[in-house]
Amino acid sequence: MLTPDFSKGLLTTVVVDQATNEVLMVAWMNQESFQKTLMTKQTWFWSRSRETLWHKGETSGNMQQVTAMYLDCDQDTLLIKVIPAGPACHTGHRSCFFNQIG
Numbered sequence: 704m705l706t707p708d709f710s711k712g713l714l715t716t717v718v719v720d721q722a723t724n725e726v727l728m729v730a731w732m733n734q735e736s737f738q739k740t741l742m743t744k745q746t747w748f749w750s751r752s753r754e755t756l757w758h759k760g761e762t763s764g765n766m767q768q769v770t771a772m773y774l775d776c777d778q779d780t781l782l783i784k785v786i787p788a789g790p791a792c793h794t795g796h797r798s799c800f801f802n803q804i805g
Contacts, residue, residue, distance in 0.1 A: 708778040709734045713749055718791065721770045721784035727791035728799045730759075732781060744769045746783060765789030 707714050713731040720727055730748040732740070736756050739747040746759040746767040760766035767785035774781060792799040 705774050705778060707732075707734075707737060707774060707781060709737075711779065713751070714779060714781050716748065716781045716783060718746060718767065718783050718785055721786055725798055726800055727767075727785070727787060727797070737781075740769060740772075740783070746785060759791075760788060763789065763793075765791065767791070 713733055714737065716730050716732045718727045718730065719725060730746075731751055732747075733749040733756075736747040736749050739756070739758075746769060748757055748759065749755075750757050758766075766788045767783075768788070769783055769785055771784040772781060773783075787797075790797050792801070794801075
C-alpha cells in the first residue's frame with residue numbers, strides 16, 4: 704500500500720462527492736488525521752487555525768463516509784471520495800466552492 708509523504712508537513716486533501724465528483728472542500732491532513740480517517744472511514748483533518756485535529760461533522764452532524772482514497776503521483780496530495788451526510792461547508796452550502804468569479 705502506498706502511503707502519503709508527510710516529510711514536508713501537511714497533506715493537501717481534496718474531498719469530492721463519490722456520486723457526482725463535485726468538489727466539496729479542500730482541507731489539510733497530518734499523519735494522525737490520515738490514520739484516523741483510514742481507521743474510522745470518516746474524514747478527519749488538521750485545523751491550521753486552531754492547531755488541532757477535527758472530525759468533519761462532529762458538531763454539525765454532517766459526517767463524510769469515505770468510499771475511496773487516492774494519492775497523487777508525488778504522494779503529497781490526497782483525493783477522498785465520500786458520501787456526505789449534509790453540507791460540506793460551514794456556511795451551510797453543499798460545497799465550499801460556491802463563490803463564482805467572473
